[in-house]
Amino acid sequence: MSLRLYDTMTRSVREFVPRVPGTVGIYLCGLTVQSPPHIGHLRSAVNYDVLRRWLLHAGYQVTFIRNITDIDDKILEKSVAAGVPFWSLAYANERILADHYARLGVLPPTYEPRATGHVPEMHQLIEKLIEDGYAYPAADGSGDVYFDVTKFEAYGQLSGQRPDHMQASPDGPDRAKRDPRDFALWKGAKPDEPVEARWPSPWGPGRPGWHIECSAMCWRYLGPEFDIHGGGMDLVFPHHENEVAQSRAAGLPFARYWVHHGLLNLGGSKMSKTDGNVIDLPAVEASGVRAVELRYYLAAPHYRSVIDFSDDALQEAAAAYRRLEGFVQRATELVGGASPARKGRKPALNPAFVAAMDDDLNTSRALAVVHDLVREGNAALAAADKGAVSRILPEVRAMLDVLGLDPLSPQWSQSRGGELRGVVESLVALALEQRAAARARKDWAAADAVRDQLKAAGIVVEDTPAGPRWTVEKPGGA
RNA sequence: GGCCGUAUGCCCGAGGGGUCAAGGGCUCAGUCUGCAAAACUGAUGCUGGUCGGUUCGACUCCGACUGCGGCCUCCA
Secondary structure (H helix, E strand, O other): OOOEEEEOOOOEEEEOOOOOOOEEEEEEEEEEOOOOOOHHHHHHHHHHHHHHHHHHHOOOEEEEEEEEEOOOHHHHHHHHHHOOOHHHHHHHHHHHHHHHHHHOOOOOOOEOOEHHHHHHHHHHHHHHHHHOOOEEEOOOOOOOEEEOHHHOOOOOOOOOOOHHHOOOOOOOOOOOOOOOOOEEEEEEOOOOOOHHHOEOOOOOOEEEOHHHHHHHHHHHHHOOEEEEEEEEHHHHHHHHHHHHHHHHHOOOOEEEEEEEEOOEEEOOEEOOOOOOOOOOHHHHHHOOOOHHHHHHHHHOOOOOOOEEOOHHHHHHHHHHHHHHHHHHHHHHHHHOOOOOOOOOOOOOOOHHHHHHHHEOOOHHHHHHHHHHHHHHHHHHHHOOOHHHHHHHHHHHHHHHHHOOOOOOOHHHHOOOOOOHHHHHHHHHHHHHHHHHHHHHOOOHHHHHHHHHHHHHOOEEEEEEOOEEEEEEOOOOOO
């Protein structure tokens, strides 16, 4: 049994066979950094992070490229409006993006190339396309270069679009196209555009078209042919369609599997900056949901299904995650916590979990396996069955680790409060002693008062057969 | 107009042609507990958008319809 993935090109689930045994090259379309990311963007990153971790777990050497589009119409427009160079706006957003990725536990890519750093590669591709008759410089002297859609017979294969059935685009300003469906490879500089947004080219100063950058960067970092190309469903057409077209026309075999994830909707339509129906990580955290809980929320449904964002569903996901987390914490308190993996040998994963993940990354089913095992673990915990607990705990953590959700991974387990932690510990210990004394003399009112006061301070006390245990509630709570 | 996708209980969300339709949340009851919390156990769907068809048998396959969403213009 091995990984099977849904491939958009063939519209079917196919067994994943890497081009070179033992290695996988993945290209994920990252963001156009025109503004800070919303959680739809983060879903993209999390979905691919799960794929990547699953491949790593399977023993592949994974080269993961995720690009940054740091020049485009909107970036330019916004930067002009703000009176700053486009690159400063792009970079500011890029840094926020990197921070949000990191806070969600998304592994850094192998490399994160920027569009503006690959203009020479784009020129090479464009020149080849012109030479071979697939592209042409506009006849109006604008400096634009267009891809000639009619010259590439397979155009429309990825998206299932038939060029003759496509709605004519209201291509107002796009002048000298031979066919309305042709798309820009290179955009000649317009007089009112900032000089810093111009690069010299054989066709005059200008800047890259949107699609060509990805073809150039795939080629540069993954070679003429690579394993997996991905992005959101909304990129299938025209972005990915155009990418394949120009890459294949230029003689590059390009991606072997196309993996697209579902979008995240809010209020009945996809979350989008342009529509303003956007929620971002800080907003989620302000509602009392931690980053790891958001990750659970984003990773639990199948990656190809649409998520209709709702605060209720997010809270439910957070509760579900806390159940898993609670077991891991209590189990670790009982039997100690050796790291599940990274010790030469990883614990064998539950076969049902493996089967679910191999089946086009069915994280829902995989998590059901985790929950089942946690129930068993909780029962063992209640019975103080150390043997069972120490068998189950590493299994649970190993599975959660594949999903980037192991509560004890350094990513999530950093204790809040830093150096004040010790102070809090001794103060709580003091309070608990008083409560223990009150309980000993059956003064329940006094005992409960202590518990209530701690609770008000954000510290939750629970009595267990092994004595009271306490945890710090979410920050800012109550 | 064209191309995709989707429709599951109070909510989120999987499955597989034929044992009880995963798992989580919520609610209720029970166990444990001084109480609480956590945990565990049990309960909650004559029904799977609608209508047809295929089949011995479909929620699961096919078709139509309806609703919703995505794309055809920048978009994860």
